[in-house]
Amino acid sequence: MLINELSKKTGLSPHTIRFYEKSGLIEGKQNEAVKSNNYFHYDEVTVEKLEFISDAKSVGFTIKEIGQMIDAWYKQKYTKEQKLEILDDKLISLEQKMKEIKEMKKQILQFKEDVVNDRC
Amino acid sequence: MLINELSKKTGLSPHTIRFYEKSGLIEGKQNEAVKSNNYFHYDEVTVEKLEFISDAKSVGFTIKEIGQMIDAWYKQKYTKEQKLEILDDKLISLEQKMKEIKEMKKQILQFKEDVVNDRC
DNA sequence: AGCAACATTAGAGTATAGTGTATGGTTGAC
DNA sequence: GTCAACCATACACTATACTCTAATGTTGCT
Incomplete structure (x- = not known):
């Protein structure tokens, strides 16, 4: 899905989503096959992540802390x-x-x- | 007591204390009788307030919210x-x-x- | 082809909660 | 009287987490 759909599903503005992406919390991917645009595509895991981010933020975790948790969950790092x-x-x-x-x-x-x- | 003592008692820097004072959370008073300086004097209630402020901040209340609570407690407003x-x-x-x-x-x-x- | 609705990047602006730096006056011990 | 330690004000700067604006390109419907 593209950012607008992701925005509607999560209740977060495209702006905020891009901010989270720049902060390293989520990651969309561009379709290499399509050269006419550079649109980012997001999957269901990203929806889950964004929901987690919203919850974690409301209990007072910072973006940095949330990033650590997401990495601890999803990354092989x-x-x-x-x-x-x-x-x-x-x-x-x-x-x-x-x-x-x-x-x-x-x-x-x-x-x-x-x-x-x-x-x- | 003067700000330095208040600072030591509460663990908050004079700077931060002044910031809270400017934000309307606490209030020192100047001694009208002494005209040579404009030093602010603080009482034990201010110590209590600052301790409350620290606690309230750590549970995530904003300065505005803390102000409301302090007003609800101390003010006749x-x-x-x-x-x-x-x-x-x-x-x-x-x-x-x-x-x-x-x-x-x-x-x-x-x-x-x-x-x-x-x-x- | 035209146009609304969408996409991107980049840079500026906002709010909150401080912290730093400068300037200048005061107090008290020696 | 001088000097360190204190006090005050004011303005600038920082970090976090957005939010806005601008410029520009793409897609899809008619």
């Missing part, structure tokens, strides 16, 4: 051990985020009590 | 009802973040399985 290490690392950071959110929740609940009891 | 509404709103967004993190955790665990079983 790392050994099995390296891949697992990267992914475990991200799992740890998720646990950390979780802990921080629970703390923040407590803090805000305290604020609410203070408001209710006119302590502020 | 809102009614009780408005304050509770703001805080409830932030609680909901924390629940949302938590859900997303749990999803992401599942996703990464799936990646790990794929790696272990050579499915990628």
